Amino acid sequence: MEQAAPDPERLLQPAPLEPLSHPDAGLESMVGEETKGARDEGPGDGTMTENNFSLKKIEISVSEAEKRTGRNAMNMQETYTAYLIETRSVEHSDGQSVLTDSLWRRYSEFELLRNYLLVYYPHIVVPPLPEKRAEFVWHKLSADNMDPDFVERRRIGLENFLLRVASHPILCRDKIFYLFLTQEGNWKETVNETGFQLKRVADRLYGVYKVHGNYGRVFSEWSAIEKEMGDGLQSAGHHMDVYAASIDDILEDEEHYADQLKEYLFYAEALRAVCRKHELTQYDLETAAQDLAAKKQQCEELATGTVRTFSLKGMTTKLFGQETPEQREARIKMLEEQIKEGEQQLKSKNLEGREFVKNAWADIERFKEQKNHDLKEALISYAVMQISMCKKGIQVWTNAKECFSKM
């Protein structure tokens, strides 16, 4: 694993993972489940399909970066950079491009997307993202993510990332990738919104039922002045009271459904936690690889006598005199040992990482099965609940109608 110049890309990329021999041979099919039509090989250029129809050549660009302030999960103010992603579709005939989508994303959303791709396509080498933190630059004492140079380098890196994903025959068809480019807001928000809207609907429905209770009272009062109509009115009024009261049970059931939706969201959190863990493992790996590369570099320089990297030791040596060949030999030997150690470490970390991904993949598969099953059950019981509500409604109004017929 010889490294020449520190290549940011290479530094971040661990040794390519070999395809996992997954116990379930249907790995590809599982992947395909999440992205329709992923089995077919598409052309290698930037062509995209969505739901397997309308092949269009697209251009993606990360065109702008903008400083933003917002509130984070702890409700604390934070500053971050948002990047404008523009997607253009290219008309084949005249090569003119039309802007089809544009939205803003921040770095953490790119990370989320990449982690998702890493987990769902473990046998594919997912393109890397630009560095997470600003590199330690010698003339600055701390990493500054707002540094314009850094932001610019990052913008280019993000664009490259998207272009590479878009040109990958399998990844380009991923639905989540497509939505990343086209749909502001995400899956979690959508499921949340379902819950919110459900609450609003329930509140309104409550009102409709309860106002009917007033019929009960006025029919009773009216029946008092009627001779033949009285009985019919009074008993119909009673049914209106029953109708008004029935909403309480109905809404209790609906709350149960809302709870099931919330539980479903926990799945998303679990997935996110897995991705985070994966990210940390990756970071560990990167650091180890970086260290190793640096040490190798040093070793090489010592052996050949050239100085390429800046090192304090090298500097002091230059300032305070050369070291003796014995000293140099000793250092080389020490470094070689460290390198050996480092390679071992990297190998084991690599193994660790793959082991983690394999297990995480199994976990996620299990979650996915469970989630789909649970949600289906929730939807079915919701429909059953609605059916029961309709039947109750029909019953009450049929009873009322009969009372009216006796007027």
Add this chain to the structure above:
Amino acid sequence: MEIERDPPCPGPVRVMSVGVWGLDLEQPGSQDLILPNGGTPAGTASPASSSSLLNRLQLDDDMDGETRDLFVTVDDPKKHVCTMETYITYRITTKSTRVEFDLPEYSVRRRYQDFDWLRNKLEESQPTHLIPPLPEKFVVKGVVDRFSEEFVETRRKALDKFLKRITDHPVLSFNEHFNVFLTAKDLNAHKKQGMALLTRVGESVKHVAGGYKLRNRPLEFAAIGEYLDTFALKLGTIDRIAQRIIKEEIEYLVELREYGPVYSTWSALEAELAEPLEGVSACIGNCSTALEELTDDMTEDFLPVLREYILYSDSMKSVLKKRDQVQAEYEAKLEAVALRKEERPKVPADVEKCQDRMECFNADLKADMERWQNNKRQDFRQLLMGMADKNIQYYEKCLLAWESIIPLLQEKQEAK
């Protein structure tokens, strides 16, 4: 909301506590009212002496379904655009075997103001009778378009009902103005002639002086008055409740129309669950449409009939007042005669006329009230059954929608 209620039985009404969903209906507490019964009039009325009174009673008996000889229908609304104005006319089709009609069948076109003219003429010429109400002249809410299909159809139904009520009336259906309305090619010409076709009674009642104080209102008319007061009050409350329900239903509809599409959006983010979620979205859409139909029906069919009856009871109250005036005049004149202290007080001709007038009025009104009560009962039976029906249909549509997606939700998605 706490509701206390006796088991269903007619009787006194208890005041119930209402929560936030209870409307501020009216003053709490309502009295038991004496129900108008069919007994003989008590009080100052003397046995009927007028032959015309007997005639009227006989005519009553004839008016049943089998001997019906007059059929009137209102349909076919058409818009007319003229330089001065735009208006709607309706086709009035009359079929009759009565001698009063020269031809067996007539077809004329009339507009709202013609109906208004007819009603005024009937009120003038038949003041002792209850004249059915017309739908409101002006559109109350400026938002409603008076040329919209729904508005025109609602109005047509009301006008049809108006004419049918007159047709069913044993006295009013023979009114000359009514005849002219149904048959004349050019109604405006007749209007201009200013026909003085007042009946004898109409003529006499027209000149009844006001300002006499009524001593003893016969119990039965007092009861009718009180009944109408409470009746109008209750109808007003029902109108407010119905309006409030429609308002709540529309707000519910607004939320539903936002709720359904959320499932669509969600479906786009799923793979295996995409179809089921899309199915739920479509289902909610169907329920929304069914709800919209319900609110439209209630607005177009239910509310207008309620309002008609409120107008009806208002006009009936004014007829009752007139009856009171006629009686008051008679009583006053009678008293004046009694005060003259003659040896054998001979009841002068004009006092006898007054008595006659009063007794006719009482008889007409009594008969009309009975008829009105019967019709009211049928009308409300039909109206409320209709309301129940519409709600049943709404729930049946929703039931169908939800039942049909159960198989879709249970379906096993094929492994791809």
